[in-house]
Amino acid sequence: MRERPAVGWIEAHTENYFHDGGPQVRALERARELYPLSLHGVGLGLGSTDELDRSHLARVRRAVDRFAPALVSEHACWGSHGGEHFNDLLPLPYTDEAVRHLSRRIELAQQELGRQILIENLSCYLSFRSSRLTEWEFLGAVVAESGCGLLLDVNNAYVNSVNVGLDARAFVDRLPLGSVQEIHLAGHARRVVGERELLLDDHGSAVSQPVWQLYEHAIRRHGAVPTLIEWDTNIPELSVLVGEAARAQRLMEALHGLAA
Protein backbone atom coordinates (compact mmCIF):
# COMPACT_ATOMS: atom_id res chain seq x y z
CA MET A 1 0.00 0.00 0.00
CA ARG A 2 2.98 2.28 0.65
CA GLU A 3 3.84 2.13 -3.06
CA ARG A 4 0.25 2.79 -4.16
CA PRO A 5 0.63 0.83 -7.40
CA ALA A 6 -1.19 2.16 -10.43
CA VAL A 7 -3.99 -0.37 -10.56
CA GLY A 8 -7.64 0.47 -10.99
CA TRP A 9 -9.04 -1.68 -8.21
CA ILE A 10 -8.25 -4.58 -5.91
CA GLU A 11 -9.88 -7.87 -4.94
CA ALA A 12 -9.79 -9.77 -1.65
CA HIS A 13 -11.00 -13.20 -0.62
CA THR A 14 -14.09 -12.55 1.48
CA GLU A 15 -13.30 -15.25 4.05
CA ASN A 16 -10.00 -13.58 4.92
CA TYR A 17 -11.94 -10.62 6.31
CA PHE A 18 -14.57 -12.30 8.44
CA HIS A 19 -12.72 -11.41 11.63
CA ASP A 20 -13.57 -8.74 14.17
CA GLY A 21 -10.24 -7.00 13.73
CA GLY A 22 -6.50 -7.46 13.55
CA PRO A 23 -3.75 -6.35 11.19
CA GLN A 24 -5.26 -8.02 8.12
CA VAL A 25 -8.63 -6.34 8.51
CA ARG A 26 -6.98 -2.99 9.22
CA ALA A 27 -4.85 -3.36 6.07
CA LEU A 28 -7.93 -3.89 3.92
CA GLU A 29 -9.64 -0.94 5.55
CA ARG A 30 -6.68 1.23 4.55
CA ALA A 31 -6.54 -0.23 1.05
CA ARG A 32 -10.27 0.33 0.69
CA GLU A 33 -9.65 4.06 1.13
CA LEU A 34 -7.31 4.02 -1.87
CA TYR A 35 -8.93 1.61 -4.32
CA PRO A 36 -12.35 0.30 -5.31
CA LEU A 37 -12.76 -3.20 -3.90
CA SER A 38 -14.19 -6.51 -5.04
CA LEU A 39 -14.92 -9.25 -2.48
CA HIS A 40 -14.47 -12.72 -3.91
CA GLY A 41 -15.81 -15.62 -1.84
CA VAL A 42 -14.45 -19.15 -1.89
CA GLY A 43 -16.34 -20.78 0.96
CA LEU A 44 -20.10 -20.63 0.43
CA GLY A 45 -20.23 -23.72 -1.78
CA LEU A 46 -23.53 -22.58 -3.26
CA GLY A 47 -23.98 -25.80 -5.24
CA SER A 48 -23.69 -28.06 -2.18
CA THR A 49 -26.79 -30.13 -1.46
CA ASP A 50 -26.06 -29.80 2.26
CA GLU A 51 -28.10 -27.12 3.99
CA LEU A 52 -26.97 -23.64 3.01
CA ASP A 53 -24.55 -22.45 5.69
CA ARG A 54 -26.47 -19.41 6.84
CA SER A 55 -23.87 -18.45 9.44
CA HIS A 56 -21.24 -18.29 6.68
CA LEU A 57 -23.61 -16.23 4.54
CA ALA A 58 -24.21 -13.89 7.48
CA ARG A 59 -20.47 -13.39 7.78
CA VAL A 60 -20.28 -12.59 4.07
CA ARG A 61 -22.99 -10.01 4.62
CA ARG A 62 -21.08 -8.53 7.54
CA ALA A 63 -17.95 -8.21 5.37
CA VAL A 64 -19.99 -6.67 2.55
CA ASP A 65 -21.56 -4.17 4.95
CA ARG A 66 -18.18 -3.36 6.45
CA PHE A 67 -16.13 -2.89 3.28
CA ALA A 68 -18.84 -1.77 0.82
CA PRO A 69 -17.30 -3.51 -2.20
CA ALA A 70 -18.23 -2.56 -5.74
CA LEU A 71 -18.49 -6.23 -6.71
CA VAL A 72 -19.26 -9.42 -4.77
CA SER A 73 -18.61 -12.82 -6.30
CA GLU A 74 -18.62 -16.55 -5.64
CA HIS A 75 -18.17 -19.72 -7.67
CA ALA A 76 -20.32 -22.20 -9.60
CA CYS A 77 -19.27 -25.01 -7.32
CA TRP A 78 -20.08 -27.13 -4.30
CA GLY A 79 -17.84 -27.66 -1.29
CA SER A 80 -19.37 -29.73 1.50
CA HIS A 81 -21.20 -32.98 2.06
CA GLY A 82 -22.61 -34.47 5.22
CA GLY A 83 -21.34 -31.51 7.21
CA GLU A 84 -17.73 -31.95 6.09
CA HIS A 85 -16.21 -29.04 4.19
CA PHE A 86 -13.49 -29.82 1.67
CA ASN A 87 -12.47 -26.15 1.30
CA ASP A 88 -12.07 -26.57 -2.41
CA LEU A 89 -14.10 -25.50 -5.44
CA LEU A 90 -15.68 -28.78 -6.51
CA PRO A 91 -17.35 -29.24 -9.91
CA LEU A 92 -21.05 -29.64 -10.58
CA PRO A 93 -22.61 -31.81 -13.28
CA TYR A 94 -24.28 -29.62 -15.87
CA THR A 95 -27.83 -30.83 -15.41
CA ASP A 96 -31.21 -29.17 -15.09
CA GLU A 97 -31.32 -30.24 -11.45
CA ALA A 98 -27.99 -28.53 -10.77
CA VAL A 99 -29.18 -25.38 -12.58
CA ARG A 100 -32.26 -25.23 -10.34
CA HIS A 101 -30.34 -25.99 -7.17
CA LEU A 102 -27.49 -23.53 -7.76
CA SER A 103 -29.91 -20.84 -8.94
CA ARG A 104 -32.05 -21.18 -5.83
CA ARG A 105 -28.99 -20.87 -3.59
CA ILE A 106 -27.77 -17.83 -5.52
CA GLU A 107 -31.18 -16.26 -5.08
CA LEU A 108 -31.01 -16.86 -1.34
CA ALA A 109 -27.53 -15.32 -1.20
CA GLN A 110 -28.63 -12.30 -3.22
CA GLN A 111 -31.63 -11.83 -0.93
CA GLU A 112 -29.46 -11.99 2.16
CA LEU A 113 -26.86 -9.61 0.72
CA GLY A 114 -29.42 -7.32 -0.85
CA ARG A 115 -27.54 -7.18 -4.12
CA GLN A 116 -26.63 -9.10 -7.23
CA ILE A 117 -23.60 -11.36 -7.02
CA LEU A 118 -21.31 -12.62 -9.77
CA ILE A 119 -20.67 -16.31 -10.26
CA GLU A 120 -17.31 -17.52 -11.58
CA ASN A 121 -16.79 -20.43 -13.95
CA LEU A 122 -14.57 -23.11 -12.41
CA SER A 123 -11.38 -24.73 -13.57
CA CYS A 124 -12.12 -28.47 -13.87
CA TYR A 125 -10.04 -31.60 -13.85
CA LEU A 126 -12.96 -33.85 -14.78
CA SER A 127 -16.42 -33.79 -16.29
CA PHE A 128 -19.53 -35.88 -15.62
CA ARG A 129 -21.25 -38.23 -18.05
CA SER A 130 -24.56 -37.06 -16.61
CA SER A 131 -23.98 -33.49 -17.83
CA ARG A 132 -26.69 -32.78 -20.40
CA LEU A 133 -25.76 -29.14 -20.88
CA THR A 134 -22.56 -27.50 -22.04
CA GLU A 135 -20.80 -25.29 -19.53
CA TRP A 136 -22.05 -22.16 -21.31
CA GLU A 137 -25.62 -23.46 -21.41
CA PHE A 138 -25.38 -24.27 -17.71
CA LEU A 139 -24.11 -20.83 -16.74
CA GLY A 140 -26.53 -19.10 -19.10
CA ALA A 141 -29.44 -20.94 -17.49
CA VAL A 142 -28.20 -20.02 -14.00
CA VAL A 143 -27.96 -16.36 -15.02
CA ALA A 144 -31.49 -16.46 -16.44
CA GLU A 145 -32.96 -18.25 -13.45
CA SER A 146 -31.18 -16.46 -10.58
CA GLY A 147 -30.49 -13.01 -11.97
CA CYS A 148 -26.80 -13.25 -11.07
CA GLY A 149 -23.99 -11.85 -13.18
CA LEU A 150 -20.87 -13.71 -14.29
CA LEU A 151 -17.22 -13.46 -13.39
CA LEU A 152 -15.49 -14.89 -16.44
CA ASP A 153 -12.22 -16.56 -15.54
CA VAL A 154 -10.47 -16.74 -18.89
CA ASN A 155 -7.68 -18.94 -17.56
CA ASN A 156 -10.24 -21.40 -16.22
CA ALA A 157 -11.90 -21.59 -19.63
CA TYR A 158 -8.54 -22.30 -21.25
CA VAL A 159 -7.62 -24.86 -18.57
CA ASN A 160 -10.95 -26.60 -19.18
CA SER A 161 -10.33 -26.67 -22.93
CA VAL A 162 -7.24 -28.80 -22.27
CA ASN A 163 -8.56 -30.80 -19.32
CA VAL A 164 -12.12 -31.63 -20.37
CA GLY A 165 -12.33 -30.58 -24.02
CA LEU A 166 -14.28 -27.32 -23.58
CA ASP A 167 -14.48 -25.22 -26.75
CA ALA A 168 -13.14 -22.13 -25.01
CA ARG A 169 -13.94 -19.63 -27.78
CA ALA A 170 -17.47 -20.94 -28.09
CA PHE A 171 -17.77 -20.76 -24.31
CA VAL A 172 -16.75 -17.11 -24.34
CA ASP A 173 -19.00 -16.35 -27.33
CA ARG A 174 -22.11 -17.94 -25.92
CA LEU A 175 -22.17 -16.57 -22.40
CA PRO A 176 -25.10 -14.15 -22.26
CA LEU A 177 -24.18 -10.67 -23.46
CA GLY A 178 -24.27 -8.20 -20.62
CA SER A 179 -23.81 -10.88 -17.97
CA VAL A 180 -20.00 -10.73 -17.71
CA GLN A 181 -19.14 -7.99 -15.23
CA GLU A 182 -15.65 -9.04 -14.19
CA ILE A 183 -12.80 -11.05 -15.71
CA HIS A 184 -10.04 -13.02 -14.04
CA LEU A 185 -6.70 -13.82 -15.63
CA ALA A 186 -4.10 -16.12 -14.10
CA GLY A 187 -1.26 -18.49 -14.81
CA HIS A 188 -1.47 -22.26 -14.69
CA ALA A 189 0.89 -25.18 -14.19
CA ARG A 190 1.29 -28.34 -16.26
CA ARG A 191 1.22 -31.83 -14.84
CA VAL A 192 1.39 -35.20 -16.56
CA VAL A 193 -1.35 -37.48 -15.27
CA GLY A 194 -1.25 -40.95 -16.80
CA GLU A 195 -0.81 -40.60 -20.56
CA ARG A 196 -1.75 -36.94 -20.78
CA GLU A 197 -0.85 -33.51 -19.62
CA LEU A 198 -3.42 -31.65 -17.55
CA LEU A 199 -3.34 -27.98 -16.59
CA LEU A 200 -3.56 -27.01 -12.94
CA ASP A 201 -5.12 -23.67 -12.06
CA ASP A 202 -2.46 -22.73 -9.51
CA HIS A 203 -2.31 -18.92 -9.94
CA GLY A 204 1.44 -19.28 -9.65
CA SER A 205 2.91 -17.85 -12.85
CA ALA A 206 2.44 -15.25 -15.58
CA VAL A 207 -0.64 -15.37 -17.78
CA SER A 208 0.11 -17.65 -20.73
CA GLN A 209 -0.03 -16.52 -24.34
CA PRO A 210 -3.11 -18.62 -25.26
CA VAL A 211 -4.93 -17.10 -22.30
CA TRP A 212 -4.03 -13.57 -23.42
CA GLN A 213 -5.41 -14.43 -26.87
CA LEU A 214 -8.61 -15.79 -25.36
CA TYR A 215 -8.84 -12.68 -23.17
CA GLU A 216 -8.65 -10.45 -26.23
CA HIS A 217 -11.42 -12.50 -27.78
CA ALA A 218 -13.47 -12.17 -24.57
CA ILE A 219 -13.24 -8.39 -24.33
CA ARG A 220 -14.12 -8.07 -28.02
CA ARG A 221 -17.25 -10.00 -27.24
CA HIS A 222 -18.17 -8.74 -23.76
CA GLY A 223 -16.74 -5.23 -23.79
CA ALA A 224 -14.54 -3.26 -21.41
CA VAL A 225 -14.92 -5.46 -18.33
CA PRO A 226 -12.89 -4.87 -15.12
CA THR A 227 -10.04 -7.38 -15.20
CA LEU A 228 -8.03 -8.83 -12.32
CA ILE A 229 -4.74 -10.71 -12.37
CA GLU A 230 -4.88 -13.56 -9.83
CA TRP A 231 -1.41 -14.51 -8.62
CA ASP A 232 -1.43 -16.02 -5.14
CA THR A 233 1.26 -18.70 -5.16
CA ASN A 234 4.92 -18.10 -6.08
CA ILE A 235 4.07 -14.42 -5.78
CA PRO A 236 6.50 -12.25 -7.80
CA GLU A 237 7.75 -8.73 -7.28
CA LEU A 238 4.88 -6.25 -7.19
CA SER A 239 6.16 -4.67 -10.43
CA VAL A 240 5.65 -7.97 -12.29
CA LEU A 241 2.08 -8.26 -11.05
CA VAL A 242 1.34 -4.62 -11.88
CA GLY A 243 2.90 -5.20 -15.32
CA GLU A 244 0.42 -7.99 -16.02
CA ALA A 245 -2.46 -5.72 -14.98
CA ALA A 246 -1.11 -2.97 -17.22
CA ARG A 247 -0.95 -5.38 -20.17
CA ALA A 248 -4.64 -6.21 -19.69
CA GLN A 249 -5.41 -2.51 -19.47
CA ARG A 250 -3.53 -1.77 -22.70
CA LEU A 251 -5.45 -4.48 -24.51
CA MET A 252 -8.70 -3.09 -23.19
CA GLU A 253 -7.82 0.45 -24.24
CA ALA A 254 -6.67 -0.68 -27.68
CA LEU A 255 -10.01 -2.38 -28.28
CA HIS A 256 -12.37 -0.06 -26.51
CA GLY A 257 -10.42 3.15 -26.04
CA LEU A 258 -11.33 3.56 -22.39
CA ALA A 259 -10.32 2.49 -18.96
CA ALA A 260 -12.17 -0.32 -17.18
Next chain:
Amino acid sequence: MASLREIQSRFAAALHGQPDDLLEEIPGDGVDPAGRLQIYGNNARAMFEGALERTYPVLRRRVGDDYFRQLARSYRERHASPSGDLHWVGRGFPTFVAATEADTGYAWLADLAALEWACEVALNAAWVTPLAVESLAAISDESIAGTRLELQPSLACVSSPFPILEVWQANQPDASGDAVDLTRGAQHVLVCCGPGGLGLLAVERDAFEFIRALQEGASLGAAVDNSGLPLDELPGVLGMIFQAGLVTGVASVAMENER
Protein backbone atom coordinates in the same frame (compact mmCIF):
# COMPACT_ATOMS: atom_id res chain seq x y z
CA MET B 1 -29.20 -40.81 -13.65
CA ALA B 2 -27.78 -40.18 -10.20
CA SER B 3 -29.15 -37.19 -8.35
CA LEU B 4 -26.97 -34.20 -7.53
CA ARG B 5 -26.96 -35.32 -3.90
CA GLU B 6 -25.86 -38.81 -4.86
CA ILE B 7 -23.05 -37.51 -7.07
CA GLN B 8 -21.79 -35.30 -4.26
CA SER B 9 -21.97 -38.21 -1.85
CA ARG B 10 -19.85 -40.37 -4.18
CA PHE B 11 -17.46 -37.48 -4.80
CA ALA B 12 -17.04 -36.99 -1.05
CA ALA B 13 -16.20 -40.69 -0.71
CA ALA B 14 -13.66 -40.32 -3.52
CA LEU B 15 -12.01 -37.46 -1.64
CA HIS B 16 -11.56 -39.90 1.22
CA GLY B 17 -9.84 -42.39 -1.08
CA GLN B 18 -12.88 -44.43 -2.11
CA PRO B 19 -13.52 -43.42 -5.73
CA ASP B 20 -15.04 -46.67 -7.06
CA ASP B 21 -18.69 -45.59 -7.05
CA LEU B 22 -17.91 -42.44 -9.01
CA LEU B 23 -15.47 -43.73 -11.63
CA GLU B 24 -18.08 -44.77 -14.19
CA GLU B 25 -19.54 -41.25 -14.05
CA ILE B 26 -16.27 -39.65 -15.21
CA PRO B 27 -14.98 -39.78 -18.80
CA GLY B 28 -11.28 -40.53 -18.89
CA ASP B 29 -10.25 -39.01 -22.24
CA GLY B 30 -6.75 -40.36 -21.93
CA VAL B 31 -6.48 -39.92 -18.18
CA ASP B 32 -7.50 -42.49 -15.63
CA PRO B 33 -10.64 -41.06 -13.93
CA ALA B 34 -9.10 -42.00 -10.59
CA GLY B 35 -6.14 -39.80 -11.50
CA ARG B 36 -8.47 -36.90 -12.24
CA LEU B 37 -10.22 -37.39 -8.89
CA GLN B 38 -6.89 -37.63 -7.14
CA ILE B 39 -6.17 -33.99 -8.05
CA TYR B 40 -9.19 -32.96 -5.99
CA GLY B 41 -8.21 -35.26 -3.15
CA ASN B 42 -4.74 -33.75 -3.11
CA ASN B 43 -6.14 -30.21 -3.20
CA ALA B 44 -8.52 -30.81 -0.28
CA ARG B 45 -5.74 -32.30 1.82
CA ALA B 46 -3.31 -29.53 0.89
CA MET B 47 -5.84 -26.84 1.79
CA PHE B 48 -6.42 -28.37 5.22
CA GLU B 49 -2.74 -28.97 5.95
CA GLY B 50 -1.81 -25.52 4.63
CA ALA B 51 -4.23 -23.91 7.07
CA LEU B 52 -2.61 -25.79 9.96
CA GLU B 53 0.87 -24.89 8.73
CA ARG B 54 -0.02 -21.20 8.68
CA THR B 55 -1.45 -21.36 12.20
CA TYR B 56 1.26 -23.51 13.77
CA PRO B 57 4.59 -22.51 12.15
CA VAL B 58 6.58 -22.86 15.39
CA LEU B 59 5.24 -26.31 16.16
CA ARG B 60 6.02 -27.32 12.57
CA ARG B 61 9.56 -26.03 12.88
CA ARG B 62 10.10 -27.92 16.11
CA VAL B 63 8.74 -31.29 14.97
CA GLY B 64 9.82 -31.10 11.32
CA ASP B 65 7.77 -31.21 8.14
CA ASP B 66 7.28 -34.98 8.04
CA TYR B 67 5.96 -35.39 11.57
CA PHE B 68 3.85 -32.24 11.29
CA ARG B 69 2.25 -33.65 8.13
CA GLN B 70 1.61 -36.92 9.93
CA LEU B 71 -0.03 -35.04 12.82
CA ALA B 72 -2.11 -32.96 10.40
CA ARG B 73 -3.38 -36.01 8.53
CA SER B 74 -4.31 -37.84 11.72
CA TYR B 75 -6.04 -34.72 12.98
CA ARG B 76 -8.01 -34.34 9.73
CA GLU B 77 -9.24 -37.94 9.98
CA ARG B 78 -10.83 -37.11 13.33
CA HIS B 79 -11.65 -33.42 12.85
CA ALA B 80 -13.06 -32.77 9.39
CA SER B 81 -13.33 -29.12 8.44
CA PRO B 82 -16.68 -27.87 9.77
CA SER B 83 -16.78 -24.64 7.79
CA GLY B 84 -16.16 -23.03 4.43
CA ASP B 85 -13.86 -20.68 6.33
CA LEU B 86 -10.56 -22.48 6.84
CA HIS B 87 -9.24 -20.11 9.47
CA TRP B 88 -10.72 -21.99 12.39
CA VAL B 89 -9.85 -25.49 11.27
CA GLY B 90 -7.01 -25.65 13.79
CA ARG B 91 -9.14 -24.87 16.83
CA GLY B 92 -8.97 -28.41 18.18
CA PHE B 93 -5.34 -29.04 17.23
CA PRO B 94 -3.78 -28.25 20.66
CA THR B 95 -6.13 -30.74 22.35
CA PHE B 96 -5.38 -33.30 19.66
CA VAL B 97 -1.62 -32.80 20.08
CA ALA B 98 -2.03 -33.12 23.85
CA ALA B 99 -3.79 -36.47 23.44
CA THR B 100 -1.26 -37.67 20.86
CA GLU B 101 1.80 -36.67 22.87
CA ALA B 102 0.54 -37.67 26.32
CA ASP B 103 3.12 -39.81 28.14
CA THR B 104 5.65 -39.39 25.31
CA GLY B 105 7.91 -36.83 26.94
CA TYR B 106 6.75 -34.26 24.38
CA ALA B 107 3.72 -32.94 26.23
CA TRP B 108 5.16 -29.42 25.89
CA LEU B 109 4.28 -29.54 22.18
CA ALA B 110 0.59 -29.24 23.13
CA ASP B 111 1.31 -26.11 25.19
CA LEU B 112 3.26 -24.67 22.28
CA ALA B 113 0.26 -25.37 20.04
CA ALA B 114 -2.03 -23.69 22.58
CA LEU B 115 0.19 -20.61 22.54
CA GLU B 116 0.13 -20.49 18.74
CA TRP B 117 -3.65 -20.85 18.71
CA ALA B 118 -3.89 -17.96 21.18
CA CYS B 119 -1.80 -15.90 18.75
CA GLU B 120 -4.13 -16.81 15.88
CA VAL B 121 -7.18 -15.77 17.88
CA ALA B 122 -5.52 -12.54 19.03
CA LEU B 123 -4.46 -11.62 15.49
CA ASN B 124 -8.08 -11.72 14.36
CA ALA B 125 -9.81 -10.09 17.32
CA ALA B 126 -11.09 -6.55 17.63
CA TRP B 127 -9.00 -3.90 19.37
CA VAL B 128 -10.98 -1.71 21.73
CA THR B 129 -9.67 1.72 22.70
CA PRO B 130 -8.09 1.12 26.12
CA LEU B 131 -8.69 3.10 29.30
CA ALA B 132 -6.04 4.94 31.29
CA VAL B 133 -5.36 3.91 34.86
CA GLU B 134 -6.96 7.19 35.98
CA SER B 135 -10.34 5.62 35.20
CA LEU B 136 -10.03 3.86 38.56
CA ALA B 137 -9.94 7.23 40.33
CA ALA B 138 -13.69 7.67 39.96
CA ILE B 139 -14.32 4.60 42.08
CA SER B 140 -14.64 5.03 45.84
CA ASP B 141 -12.42 3.04 48.18
CA GLU B 142 -15.35 1.01 49.45
CA SER B 143 -16.38 0.07 45.90
CA ILE B 144 -12.98 -0.93 44.59
CA ALA B 145 -13.11 -4.58 45.70
CA GLY B 146 -16.37 -5.07 43.83
CA THR B 147 -15.10 -3.42 40.65
CA ARG B 148 -14.84 -5.46 37.49
CA LEU B 149 -12.42 -4.70 34.65
CA GLU B 150 -13.24 -5.47 31.04
CA LEU B 151 -10.19 -6.63 29.13
CA GLN B 152 -9.26 -6.60 25.44
CA PRO B 153 -11.19 -9.18 23.40
CA SER B 154 -7.91 -10.37 21.92
CA LEU B 155 -6.34 -11.17 25.31
CA ALA B 156 -5.53 -14.84 25.84
CA CYS B 157 -3.85 -16.43 28.84
CA VAL B 158 -1.71 -19.52 28.27
CA SER B 159 0.07 -21.31 31.09
CA SER B 160 2.56 -24.14 30.81
CA PRO B 161 4.89 -26.03 33.13
CA PHE B 162 7.51 -25.50 30.41
CA PRO B 163 9.27 -22.28 29.23
CA ILE B 164 6.86 -22.08 26.33
CA LEU B 165 7.38 -18.43 25.45
CA GLU B 166 11.13 -18.99 25.19
CA VAL B 167 10.49 -21.86 22.78
CA TRP B 168 8.15 -19.66 20.75
CA GLN B 169 10.67 -16.82 20.63
CA ALA B 170 13.56 -19.11 19.68
CA ASN B 171 11.60 -20.39 16.69
CA GLN B 172 10.43 -17.18 15.09
CA PRO B 173 11.50 -16.83 11.42
CA ASP B 174 14.51 -14.66 12.21
CA ALA B 175 15.56 -16.59 15.33
CA SER B 176 18.11 -19.36 15.68
CA GLY B 177 15.74 -22.23 16.35
CA ASP B 178 18.15 -23.44 19.02
CA ALA B 179 16.73 -25.93 21.50
CA VAL B 180 15.49 -24.41 24.76
CA ASP B 181 16.21 -26.08 28.09
CA LEU B 182 12.75 -27.34 28.99
CA THR B 183 13.72 -27.77 32.64
CA ARG B 184 13.94 -24.00 33.06
CA GLY B 185 10.45 -24.03 34.53
CA ALA B 186 6.92 -22.83 33.94
CA GLN B 187 5.88 -19.77 31.99
CA HIS B 188 2.55 -17.97 32.17
CA VAL B 189 1.97 -15.95 29.05
CA LEU B 190 -0.41 -13.13 28.12
CA VAL B 191 -1.14 -12.81 24.40
CA CYS B 192 -2.74 -9.76 22.86
CA CYS B 193 -2.74 -7.96 19.53
CA GLY B 194 -3.01 -4.19 19.29
CA PRO B 195 -2.22 -1.51 16.73
CA GLY B 196 1.47 -2.24 17.22
CA GLY B 197 1.05 -5.91 16.42
CA LEU B 198 1.12 -9.14 18.35
CA GLY B 199 2.44 -8.96 21.91
CA LEU B 200 3.41 -11.85 24.20
CA LEU B 201 4.41 -11.28 27.80
CA ALA B 202 5.41 -13.78 30.49
CA VAL B 203 4.22 -12.84 33.99
CA GLU B 204 4.45 -14.39 37.45
CA ARG B 205 1.95 -17.12 38.23
CA ASP B 206 -0.13 -15.16 40.76
CA ALA B 207 -0.36 -12.15 38.44
CA PHE B 208 -1.36 -14.50 35.63
CA GLU B 209 -4.10 -16.08 37.74
CA PHE B 210 -5.28 -12.62 38.82
CA ILE B 211 -5.59 -11.44 35.20
CA ARG B 212 -7.24 -14.67 34.13
CA ALA B 213 -9.79 -14.29 36.93
CA LEU B 214 -10.53 -10.73 35.79
CA GLN B 215 -10.95 -12.00 32.25
CA GLU B 216 -13.46 -14.54 33.49
CA GLY B 217 -15.52 -11.76 35.11
CA ALA B 218 -14.30 -11.80 38.71
CA SER B 219 -14.29 -8.55 40.65
CA LEU B 220 -10.94 -7.12 41.72
CA GLY B 221 -11.50 -8.42 45.25
CA ALA B 222 -12.43 -11.90 44.12
CA ALA B 223 -9.57 -11.99 41.61
CA VAL B 224 -7.08 -11.13 44.37
CA ASP B 225 -8.58 -13.76 46.68
CA ASN B 226 -8.68 -16.47 43.99
CA SER B 227 -5.20 -15.82 42.60
CA GLY B 228 -3.30 -15.40 45.83
CA LEU B 229 -1.80 -12.16 44.48
CA PRO B 230 -0.17 -10.37 47.43
CA LEU B 231 -1.95 -7.07 48.03
CA ASP B 232 1.29 -5.14 47.87
CA GLU B 233 1.76 -6.38 44.30
CA LEU B 234 -1.72 -5.34 43.19
CA PRO B 235 -0.84 -1.73 42.25
CA GLY B 236 2.06 -2.93 40.11
CA VAL B 237 0.00 -5.53 38.28
CA LEU B 238 -2.89 -3.10 37.73
CA GLY B 239 -0.44 -0.51 36.44
CA MET B 240 1.04 -3.06 34.08
CA ILE B 241 -2.26 -4.13 32.52
CA PHE B 242 -3.42 -0.52 32.10
CA GLN B 243 -0.05 0.42 30.65
CA ALA B 244 -0.27 -2.46 28.20
CA GLY B 245 -3.67 -1.21 27.03
CA LEU B 246 -5.45 -4.34 28.20
CA VAL B 247 -8.25 -2.63 30.13
CA THR B 248 -11.22 -1.46 28.08
CA GLY B 249 -13.87 -0.97 30.73
CA VAL B 250 -14.28 -0.36 34.46
CA ALA B 251 -17.53 -1.17 36.22
CA SER B 252 -18.02 -0.87 39.94
CA VAL B 253 -20.89 -2.63 41.70
CA ALA B 254 -22.44 0.80 42.27
CA MET B 255 -22.23 1.53 38.54
CA GLU B 256 -23.81 -1.80 37.71
CA ASN B 257 -26.64 -1.16 40.18
CA GLU B 258 -27.35 2.15 38.48
CA ARG B 259 -27.85 0.48 35.10
